[in-house]
Structure formats: structure tokens, C-alpha cells
Amino acid sequence: MKTTNSSQFTLTSSRIYDDDDDFQKPIQSLQFTQSKPSSSHKLKPSNAPINRPSKKPKKTQSFPGKENHKTPPDFDLGLDSDLGLESIEPIVFCDKIKVDDGVSVNKDEKNTKLKGGFGYLSNSIESRLLLRSKGSCSLGVCENACEKVGEDVEERFEDLEETGTTQLDVLLDLCCSSEEKEIETGDFISCPMCGFDISKMSDEMRQVHTNECLDKEQVHNQIDIPGSDHVLESSGQVLDDPPSLDPGQTHHISPIAVWLQNLGLSRYEEVFIREEIDWDSLKWLTDEDLCKIGITALGPRKKIVHAISELRTACHEEVNIPENSAQKETKTVTNKLITDFFPGFAGKVKKSCATGAQAQVGKTNSNNGNKRLGTKTNFSNKKFRDTPPWCSITGTPFRVDAFKYLRRDCSHWFLTHFHADHYGGLTKSFCHGKIYCSLITAKLVNLKIGIPWEKIEVLPLNQKINIAGVDVTCFDANHCPGALIILFEPPNGKAILHTGDFRFSEAMTKISSLQTHVHTLVLDTTYCDPQYDFPKQEAVIQYVLEAIQAEAFNPKTLFLIGSYTIGKERVFMEVARVLRKKIYVTAAKMRVLECLGMPKEDMQWLTLDERESHIHVVPMWTLASFKRLKHVSNMYMGRYSLIVAFSPTGWSFSKGKKSSPGKRWQQGTIIRYEVPYSEHSSFTELKEFVKFTSPENIIPSVNNHGAESVTKMISLLSS
DNA sequence: GCGATCAGCT
DNA sequence: CACAGCTGATCGC
Numbered sequence: 001m002k003t004t005n006s007s008q009f010t011l012t013s014s015r016i017y018d019d020d021d022d023f024q025k026p027i028q029s030l031q032f033t034q035s036k037p038s039s040s041h042k043l044k045p046s047n048a049p050i051n052r053p054s055k056k057p058k059k060t061q062s063f064p065g066k067e068n069h070k071t072p073p074d075f076d077l078g079l080d081s082d083l084g085l086e087s088i089e090p091i092v093f094c095d096k097i098k099v100d101d102g103v104s105v106n107k108d109e110k111n112t113k114l115k116g117g118f119g120y121l122s123n124s125i126e127s128r129l130l131l132r133s134k135g136s137c138s139l140g141v142c143e144n145a146c147e148k149v150g151e152d153v154e155e156r157f158e159d160l161e162e163t164g165t166t167q168l169d170v171l172l173d174l175c176c177s178s179e180e181k182e183i184e185t186g187d188f189i190s191c192p193m194c195g196f197d198i199s200k201m202s203d204e205m206r207q208v209h210t211n212e213c214l215d216k217e218q219v220h221n222q223i224d225i226p227g228s229d230h231v232l233e234s235s236g237q238v239l240d241d242p243p244s245l246d247p248g249q250t251h252h253i254s255p256i257a258v259w260l261q262n263l264g265l266s267r268y269e270e271v272f273i274r275e276e277i278d279w280d281s282l283k284w285l286t287d288e289d290l291c292k293i294g295i296t297a298l299g300p301r302k303k304i305v306h307a308i309s310e311l312r313t314a315c316h317e318e319v320n321i322p323e324n325s326a327q328k329e330t331k332t333v334t335n336k337l338i339t340d341f342f343p344g345f346a347g348k349v350k351k352s353c354a355t356g357a358q359a360q361v362g363k364t365n366s367n368n369g370n371k372r373l374g375t376k377t378n379f380s381n382k383k384f385r386d387t388p389p390w391c392s393i394t395g396t397p398f399r400v401d402a403f404k405y406l407r408r409d410c411s412h413w414f415l416t417h418f419h420a421d422h423y424g425g426l427t428k429s430f431c432h433g434k435i436y437c438s439l440i441t442a443k444l445v446n447l448k449i450g451i452p453w454e455k456i457e458v459l460p461l462n463q464k465i466n467i468a469g470v471d472v473t474c475f476d477a478n479h480c481p482g483a484l485i486i487l488f489e490p491p492n493g494k495a496i497l498h499t500g501d502f503r504f505s506e507a508m509t510k511i512s513s514l515q516t517h518v519h520t521l522v523l524d525t526t527y528c529d530p531q532y533d534f535p536k537q538e539a540v541i542q543y544v545l546e547a548i549q550a551e552a553f554n555p556k557t558l559f560l561i562g563s564y565t566i567g568k569e570r571v572f573m574e575v576a577r578v579l580r581k582k583i584y585v586t587a588a589k590m591r592v593l594e595c596l597g598m599p600k601e602d603m604q605w606l607t608l609d610e611r612e613s614h615i616h617v618v619p620m621w622t623l624a625s626f627k628r629l630k631h632v633s634n635m636y637m638g639r640y641s642l643i644v645a646f647s648p649t650g651w652s653f654s655k656g657k658k659s660s661p662g663k664r665w666q667q668g669t670i671i672r673y674e675v676p677y678s679e680h681s682s683f684t685e686l687k688e689f690v691k692f693t694s695p696e697n698i699i700p701s702v703n704n705h706g707a708e709s710v711t712k713m714i715s716l717l718s719s
Numbered sequence: 720g721c722g723a724t725c726a727g728c729t
Numbered sequence: 730c731a732c733a734g735c736t737g738a739t740c741g742c
Contacts, residue, residue: 419733420734501732527732564732619734679732
């Protein structure tokens with residue numbers, strides 16, 4: 001039996017709308033603190049409950065990103081340092097070879113700081129590729145770079161058994177030799193794949209660049225050599241992400257091979273290669289699987305099963321171990337690669353597409369889809385679903401609203417706003433680096449999900465900052481409170497504007513930084529169809545005001561206004577201000593509203609005592625059916641004789657209804673207005689915005705189901 | 720028992 | 730349709 005409604009309401013009048021969870025969702029008001037660009041972005045809100053470590057000096061206007069390795073131990077790496085695990089120091093040796101001081105720098109300083117230093121990259125395979133290329137072909141393309149490194153590593157490992165040298169020694173040796181090379185070579189650093197001069201890039205950007213080259217290389221390989229074993233043979237290939245392995249361990253050598261070697265079972269390496277068992281699938285192997293693949297002898301089977309079990313435990317614990325950034329970097333590099341080589345399946349998700357997710361403006365060619373199309377996958381686990389193109393920022397190590405696709409190959413996670421379809425996948429156990437968002441979103445993420453402040457970086461508005469070598473500027477998205485539009489300007493010059501969810505406003509046309517050349521626009525295409533052409537918010541609010549006044553002749557009328565966790569606050573706040581009436585909200589909703597930084601003058605209109613007000617804010621779903629409204633009506637029997645509900649939604653408006661600012665439904669003593677109050681851009685506004693930004697490419701972030709849908713949307717937008 | 724995730728629903 | 734959730738079931742730990 002479904003008890004949906006009956007359980008939601010209690011007889012206690014103050015809890016009519018179930019304070020429990022829906023109303024926990026906070027409201028925001030007309031004036032959001034975030035719209036005030038201020039230096040406070042780096043400060044913890046005064047009511048923040050945690051001992052947040054102090055931030056970097058404001059002066060740098062940058063966030064440390066991966067360069068965190070420079071940070072004092074008590075400063076950053078909010079990775080559960082309270083567990084007292086710092087002393088583990090698993091990769092101390094990496095520090096020895098640091099040259100870069102790791103401080104995030106301004107553009108001007110960057111060149112100087114990066115000269116001659118690979119910093120955390122010293123320990124990554126990429127860095128070694130880079131170093132090799134510096135040494136052997138610093139002036140151009142070094143096609144054999146990867147191969148050479150691979151051979152080198154293999155040789156060293158081959159020597160292991162004879163000399164008694166440990167793998168760690170070999171790796172240390174590699175790192176040290178890297179350091180020497182680094183010092184003795186000049187300032188010029190080239191990409192080992194394409195030979196491009198990457199001297200002026202930050203470490204992270206070098207990594208991004210090299211990875212992208214490797215991407216291309218890999219795609220090439222896959223096309224040219226169908227059926228070949230990319231897992232183990234492609235140049236520059238890495239196997240997987242063995243989280244607990246020695247961070248210095250090169251992934252050129254299969255981590256599984258090393259693992260088997262440690263177990264004294266190297267003879268089975270071939271079997272693992274043949275069966276394409278990588279680091280992740282390894283963890284899922286069962287005793288039965290081992291039999292199936294031909295490892296039938298009891299002894300080795302038991303050994304392997306036991307070791308896998310330990311591995312699982314180790315991986316589980318690993319998330320709590322504070323990593324030094326060099327280690328992170330190594331992982332980043334290797335994971336990035338594995339991500340691309342094993343892209344995972346594009347599961348059937350709400351906003352997903354496997355191909356054709358991006359389109360060049362003005363072209364109808366749909367053959368510009370996901371380059372990973374056709375690559376085989378080793379993952380069936382949802383954790384490895386491919387990150388959709390609208391969640392990745394090309395040319396940067398960033399992800400946007402991509403918590404459903406958490407991977408260790410990234411440590412910069414942007415959150416445009418606090419709506420479930422954008423923060424989905426984010427839980428309080430998040431341990432994948434930093435979350436970048438507005439102050440309001442940060443407060444909500446902390447309040448509602450329990451993410452500690454240490455893992456959050458608050459982004460300022462209308463102020464260019466530098467994160468991991470990429471210029472980042474945020475603007476108010478005119479969506480829900482705290483929602484951001486983010487402009488990424490990577491060193492490659494290809495600016496990416498990510499709208500998150502937004503409603504185009506005139507104010508945006510006056511932002512000079514938005515008038516920059518936009519290479520790629522990741523666009524909120526929620527209403528990318530001419531049928532959605534709803535009125536301005538002000539007009540709808542006016543309509544609501546008039547409707548309330550019209551229905552208010554009856555003093556026994558209860559007004560209900562729908563709201564999300566956050567969003568649609570303007571409607572009820574404006575009603576309160578204009579009608580000078582108090583509005584009732586639940587305690588949970590109030591807590592959320594308190595995160596929005598509304599001025600006192602606005603907050604005074606809110607009350608926690610429902611007896612003080614006949615205008616109540618309720619969750620949208622409460623208004624979704626007359627059945628639910630009827631329930632509310634019954635609760636207030638005797639006190640109110642009429643219920644008038646307002647459901648602000650963009651969907652209430654579609655073709656043919658353009659002239660009507662709202663739809664009125666009535667059942668007995670319950671009236672429901674569906675008003676086209678949208679916090680997304682209308683189709684007209686979308687077109688205007690596209691015209692305004694004139695991007696070269698557009699990636700629709702909503703209703704993007706592949707090439708066909710993209711082509712349709714783009715052609716609508718350019719019609 | 721708890722947290723995370725998913726399908727179904729509005 | 731599904732704005733942006735909510736609910737209950739299931740799974741893994």
C-alpha cells in the first residue's frame with residue numbers, strides 16, 4: 001500500500017507540510033549575497049561549524065589545485081587528516097625531486113616558476129615522457145619517447161631479481177634521474193607526443209596536454225590496429241589505477257604483473273593478459289573465475305583470492321589516507337589515461353549520450369561525436385560510466401556537475417548550483433579532491449550533504465581567478481540562488497563557457513568578461529524548443545500578486561506557494577514584500593533560507609509560526625496533485641475554507657498558451673494556479689544568449705541524447 | 720543497521 | 730515531456 005500522502009502530514013498544525021526533508025530545502029531570496037563580488041569568497045561563513053584551515057594568501061588569487069604539495073601539512077589536503085594518518089607519508093621520496101614550489105601563480109609569474117621544474121609531475125609517467133623528450137629530442141617530436149621509457153623501465157625491472165633491488169629502488173632511481181635531467185636541461189619543455197612547446201604551461205596543464213595527445217594517439221592505434229591488445233601493448237599505455245600501489249610505480253609495467261610477481265605467481269601473467277584483466281576487474285575476480293580462466297591449482301588460487309581480498313580492503317582504506325600531491329598527480333595521470341582507454345559504458349542515464357554530443361555552430365554535420373565511440377569497455381560498474389562531454393572541460397583538468405562520474409583522475413570538481421540533478425552522486429564521503437562552487441552552494445553542500453569545509457573552495461563572482469593554471473571567472477546564472485555560469489580560459493586559448501542552469505538576463509549582456517571569444521558553449525538547453533516562450537519572471541510574479549489579491553476577499557483563504565529545495569524564492573518573497581504579509585516556512589526550509597544571505601529586511605517576512613501567516617511555502621510536490629492538496633485542506637478544516645495554490649513551473653507553459661500567464665484549476669474549495677515561472681532560459685532567451693556569445697561550438701547539457709538531438713537543437717537555435 | 724543507489728512516480 | 734525532486738526497494742558493507 002502506498003502511504004505517500006498520509007504519512008507526510010501530522011496532526012500537529014505546525015508540521016502540516018512535513019518539515020522532514022522537502023522543506024529542508026532552503027529558499028533563497030531576491031538578493032543573494034553571492035551577487036556581491038567580494039573577497040569573502042575565501043572565508044568560511046561565520047556560522048560554519050568547522051575548523052577550516054586557513055586559506056592561501058588572497059594575493060595570489062588562485063587556488064592551489066594540485067600544487068597543493070607545497071602546502072604545509074596542516075594546511076590543505078583535507079583528506080581526513082584527522083585520522084592521524086599523515087605520518088604514513090607513503091611517497092616522501094617524491095618531495096625530494098620537487099623543483100617547482102607549487103604555489104599557484106599568476107600568469108606573469110608562471111613562466112619563471114615553472115621553468116626547469118616538473119614539480120609533482122616528476123613522478124608521473126608523463127613527466128618521464130616529458131623528461132625523455134627533453135633529453136633526446138627537445139626540439140621536436142619524439143615519436144619513440146614512450147617506447148623508450150617503457151623499455152627502460154622494463155630493463156630495470158628485469159634486473160630486479162638478479163640484483164635484489166626493490167621495485168621502489170628502481171622507481172626512486174627513475175625519479176632521481178629525472179631530477180638530474182631536469183636540472184641539466186634548459187628551459188624548453190616539449191610535449192613528448194606532439195613536440196609542442198609546453199614550457200609555459202603549468203604542470204597540470206602539461207599533463208592535460210600530454211593526455212590529450214595520448215588520447216589522439218590511442219584513438220589512432222585503435223583504428224589502425226583493430227583487435228590488437230591495447231591494454232598491454234600500446235605505447236604510452238597504462239594499465240589501470242592500482243590505488244594502493246607504490247605511487248612511484250610506473251604503470252608502463254602492468255601493476256598486475258607486479259602484483260603477481262609479489263605473490264610469486266608471475267607465471268600466470270599471461271593468463272591475466274589474455275583475459276584482459278585490469279586492476280579493477282581484478283578486484284572482482286572470484287575463485288570460480290580463476291578456475292574458468294585456467295588457474296585451477298588450489299595453492300595459487302587460494303593465494304590469489306586471499307591477495308584480492310586484501311586488495312579490496314586496502315582500496316577501501318586508501319580513500320582515507322592523506323595523499324601528498326605527487327601521489328595524487330601520479331594517480332591523476334594514470335587514471336586519466338585509463339579513463340580514456342577504458343571509457344566504460346555510457347549507461348542509460350538521464351542526461352547522457354554516447355555520441356554526437358557536441359556540434360559546431362552553423363553546421364549540421366553530426367559527425368563530431370564522442371571520440372571514444374567504438375572503444376571497448378572493461379567496466380560494467382556504473383562507477384565507470386563515461387563522463388559526458390558537458391561535464392568535462394576540454395583543455396583543463398576540471399569537471400562540472402559530474403559527481404555521478406567520480407573518478408580519481410580528477411581533483412577539481414565544480415558544482416554550478418545546488419539542485420539534485422547537478423550534485424547527484426555527491427555524498428559526504430566525497431574524497432576526490434576539491435569542490436568549487438559559490439558561497440551559497442557551499443553552505444548548502446555543507447548543510448545538506450555534510451561535506452566538510454576543507455573540501456570546498458568558494459568561488460568569487462565576477463572576478464577572474466586562477467585555478468591550476470586555468471583562468472576561471474564566475475557569474476550569477478540567474479537560476480536558483482548560488483547558481484553560477486563559469487567561464488574557463490585555459491592556456492590553449494579555447495575558452496569554454498559553462499552555463500550550468502541559467503536564465504539569460506539583460507544584466508549578463510553588460511558583463512564585459514562575457515564578451516570574450518567563446519570557443520565552446522556548454523548550454524542549458526532545458527527549453528530548447530520554440531514552444532517554450534514564457535514571460536519574464538516579473539510578469540509572472542505580478543500575476544501571482546494579482547491572483548492573491550483577487551482571491552483574498554475571503555479571509556479564510558490559505559495560500560500555498562510551491563518551492564524547491566532552493567529556487568523559486570522570488571515568488572514568495574516578492575509576495576511578502578509587496579503585500580506586506582508574513583510567510584510561513586518550516587524550520588528546515590528556514591535553515592536553508594538562512595544560507596542565502598538575504599538581507600534582514602527580507603528575512604523579517606518569514607515566520608516559523610504557521611498561525612502568523614495564511615501564506616505558506618510548500619514543496620512543489622505537495623501541489624502536484626489535488627489529492628495532496630485535499631489532504632492539506634482536511635488538515636486545516638474549520639480554519640480555512642479555501643485553498644489557493646501556486647505552482648511555479650516552466651512546464652506549465654507551452655505552445656498555444658503564450659498569451660496566458662497562468663493556468664487556473666479548481667476542484668471544490670481548492671484552486672491551483674500553474675504559473676510559468678521559469679528559472680531556465682526560454683527558447684527566445686537561449687537564442688539571444690547564443691547570439692550574444694557567438695560560440696564556435698555548442699554542447700547542449702540537457703536533452704542531449706546524441707547527434708540527432710544535438711543537430712536538432714543547434715538548428716533550432718540558429719534558425 | 721546504515722549509507723548509497725536505483726526505479727518508479729509526480 | 731519532466732523543472733527537481735520524493736519514496737520505497739535493494740544492495741553492499
